[in-house]
Amino acid sequence: MTTERDLDRTLDRWMDDGPSIVADRVIAAALTDVHTTRQRGARWAPLKELFMTMKPAATLVAIAAVAVLGIAAYRFILGGDIGMGGPPDRVLTAEDLPHIVLTAENAPGGLTVDGTDDGAPALVTPLHPVGPSFDMSAFVDALITNLNSAETGGYVSYAALFETSADAEGAYDFLVAEHTDAGWGMQRSSVDPELGDESATFTGAAYDIFERNEVHLWRVGNLVMAAVGVGDFDSDQVRSIAELMDDRAQ
Numbered sequence: 001m002t003t004e005r006d007l008d009r010t011l012d013r014w015m016d017d018g019p020s021i022v023a024d025r026v027i028a029a030a031l032t033d034v035h036t037t038r039q040r041g042a043r044w045a046p047l048k049e050l051f052m053t054m055k056p057a058a059t060l061v062a063i064a065a066v067a068v069l070g071i072a073a074y075r076f077i078l079g080g081d082i083g084m085g086g087p088p089d090r091v092l093t094a095e096d097l098p099h100i101v102l103t104a105e106n107a108p109g110g111l112t113v114d115g116t117d118d119g120a121p122a123l124v125t126p127l128h129p130v131g132p133s134f135d136m137s138a139f140v141d142a143l144i145t146n147l148n149s150a151e152t153g154g155y156v157s158y159a160a161l162f163e164t165s166a167d168a169e170g171a172y173d174f175l176v177a178e179h180t181d182a183g184w185g186m187q188r189s190s191v192d193p194e195l196g197d198e199s200a201t202f203t204g205a206a207y208d209i210f211e212r213n214e215v216h217l218w219r220v221g222n223l224v225m226a227a228v229g230v231g232d233f234d235s236d237q238v239r240s241i242a243e244l245m246d247d248r249a250q
Contacts, residue, residue: 092223092249094141094161100225100248101143102157102241111155111241115146123160126175126207126215126226128183138167140222147241153210153231157241159249160224169198172219175226176200179215186215193239195246196220216242220249 092100097118099106104113117125122142142160162168179186179202186204193199199218205211210231216238217226227242229235 091164092161092221096223096249097141097143097159097161100223100245101159102145102147102245103143107145107147108244111147113145113147114149116144118143122158126158126178126228128178138163138171150232153212153229153233155233155237155241156226156228156230157245158226158228159245162222162224165197165222168219168222168224172198172217172224175217175224179206179217186213193218193242195242196225196249214238218242218246220246223249225249 102108102111102113103116107113119141120136120139122144123136123139125144140161140163142158144156144158147155147157160168160171162171176188177183179200180188184202184204184206186202186206189201189203191201193201193216195216195218197219199216202213202215202217204213206213206215207230212231212233214229214233214235215226216228217224219225225242225245227238227245229238
């Protein structure tokens with residue numbers, strides 16, 4: 001029979017040897033248990049749930065990223081603001097006129113500015129003396145210059161500014177009438193010069209000066225413009241003046 005003293009001596013020897021000495025059968029049983037015992041899923045289940053939770057969020061992030069890239073591309077390529085009606089019309093001011101109309105400061109080589117007028121006197125220059133009255137309520141300012149003027153002809157650069165695009169559209173329609181049957185009686189070309197928002201070209205006698213004249217008339221937003229050749233002029237030069245003004249107004 002094992003006594004209490006014998007048990008004490010056995011425990012003392014085990015503690016002296018250390019817990020690293022274990023029977024071979026114990027080690028073998030432990031290794032077998034490691035290979036055959038399935039690990040618990042306590043850690044996998046939360047990770048799986050987290051993954052399933054993140055998938056919709058990741059999809060939304062991807063969609064948002066594509067939308068942002070699309071908006072950025074639109075703004076970069078078109079330079080416009082996002083809106084149901086497209087980019088808003090540019091609103092020009094009186095300070096823009098000296099930069100758009102050909103003046104002594106900005107006229108290209110080969111063109112000399114030898115006459116300038118502004119305000120209401122510039123506005124009424126292209127109007128027929130016996131034509132209908134002109135509504136001045138929405139008029140802001142105007143600028144007109146004469147280029148390479150001579151007894152035989154020359155060129156004109158003209159712009160009239162109005163409060164809104166709608167006001168300028170009404171003025172444009174009025175000036176179209178002034179250059180045709182209601183005023184000077186010029187011939188309107190069937191070919192659109194494709195300038196600005198709307199445009200027209202006229203040829204024939206006008207301005208009580210020369211029989212030969214050519215006029216490109218067009219509108220950009222709240223600004224009405226004209227490039228004119230009178231008398232002895234080059235049609236390509238008139239077109240060049242018009243294109244230069246149109247580019248400056250855009």
